[in-house]
Amino acid sequence: MAGDRARYLAVERKALAWGKWANLFMAFAGIATAWASQSDAMLVDGLYSAVNFVSAIAAARIGARVGLPPTRTRPWGHDFDEVLYVTFRSLILIGVLVFAAFVAGTKIWTFFSGGSVPELVFGPIAVYAVVIVAICLxxxxxxxxxxxxxxxxxxxxxxxxxxxxxxxxLSLGSGAALLSLPFLEGTVLGPYVPIGDAVIVLVLILAIIWQPLATFRTTLADLAGISAPSGTHAKAARAARDVAREKGYKFHRAAVLQAGRMHWVVVYLDPEQPVRAAEVDAFRDTLAARLEDRIGPTRLEVVVTASDGLSHSRPCPGAATR
Known part of the structure; x- marks a missing residue:
């Protein structure tokens, strides 16, 4: 297992390294193109790549810590670091998109209130769109x-x-839409060409903001300790029940959480006979190996109890009751 983890980390680190430098290039290219073309859409694209560059640095460090054994300062390990990263990554992306919407809205307001709006320069946009789309793919x-x-x-x-x-x-849609704006000259939409890029930004934001919102909702559920998906829970419970049956133990239930790539499983069982600690450890090791095969990396705890961990739970002293 340690060999697999080391190999996976090496693969992940190499992929993130390529992404880091590619996003740094795209961030500079986007900001430079925004300055040369006077386009808000290009600025948004550049800022998005800048966020990806910073995130790649953080992701590489976090990925190296996931799965490390617990320590005195981190008694539960570093597994939730991955979930925290994805959560805040989603929030930053949402923030960038909200900022872009504000900039675009300000430009539209300025135009309709009679203010001056910079004229777009389309040459740099064409070159940028082709290069960036190829890099992103x-x-x-x-x-x-x-x-x-x-x-x-x-x-x-x-x-x-x-x-x-x-x-x-984002690059493909904004580039294609911006390059099509000159063809609107002479039509009923001609007078609105100066704010065409702002409208494009708003349309793109409405199209893509749902993805980081959905990711944020999923990771927030992980951080809140909500049970893993039903399919994962069923596999873990089935494996625990099978091993308990083999050992002659009574299986109560399994609690399953997910933290990024790591799963946390607590199994409640009653041996219904005197057992040594070594036998409980053997049960844990056997089940841990099966869970690793069925649901992926797992941290497993076994609770020996006469109850299922739910029916006899009591509120903490001093807790309010209704």
Whole structure:
């Protein structure tokens, strides 16, 4: 297992390293193109890539810590660091999109209130769109291949794959739409060409903001300690029940949480006979190996109890009751 973890970390680290430098290049290219073309859409694209660059640095460090054994200062290990990263990554992306909406809205307000709006320069936009879309597609493929090679267990690589695709879609959509604006000259929409990029930004935001919102909702559930998906819970409970039956123990229930690529499983059982601590450890080791095969990396705890951990629970002293 240690060998697999080291190999997976190496694959993840290499993929994130490529992404880091590619996003740094795209961030500078986007900001430079925004300055040369006077386009808010290009500025948003550049800022999005800048967020991806900073995130890749943090992701590499967090990925190296996930799965490490507990320490005195981190008694539960570093597994929830991955969930925290994805949560705040989603919040930052949402923040960038909200900022972009504010900038675009300000430009539209200025135009309709009679203010001066800079005229777009389309030459740099065409070059930028072609180059950035190609890089984003390459990055998405790079992340997805690494995600598959690591057994589809890395929430970081999954998030980065989506981010690269969103960045590519943002560049493609904004570039294509901006380059089509000159063709509106002489039509009823001609007078509104100066704010065309602001309208495009708003449309793109409405199209893509649901992805980071959905990711944020999922990771927030993980942080809140909500049970893992029903399919994962069923596999874990079935494995625990099978091993308990083999050992002659009474299985009560299994509590299953998910933290990124890591699963936390607590099994409640009653041996119904005198057992040694070594026998409980043997049960845990056997079940841990099966869970590793069925649901992925797992931290397992076994609670020997006559109850199921729910029916005899009591409120803490001093807690309010209704």
């Amino acid at each position: 390459g990055l998405a493929l790079n992340y997805y291949r690494a995600y598959r090679r690591t057994g589809k267990r890395s929430s970081i690589l999954k998030m980065e794959t989506r981010a690269a695709l969103i960045d590519g879609a």
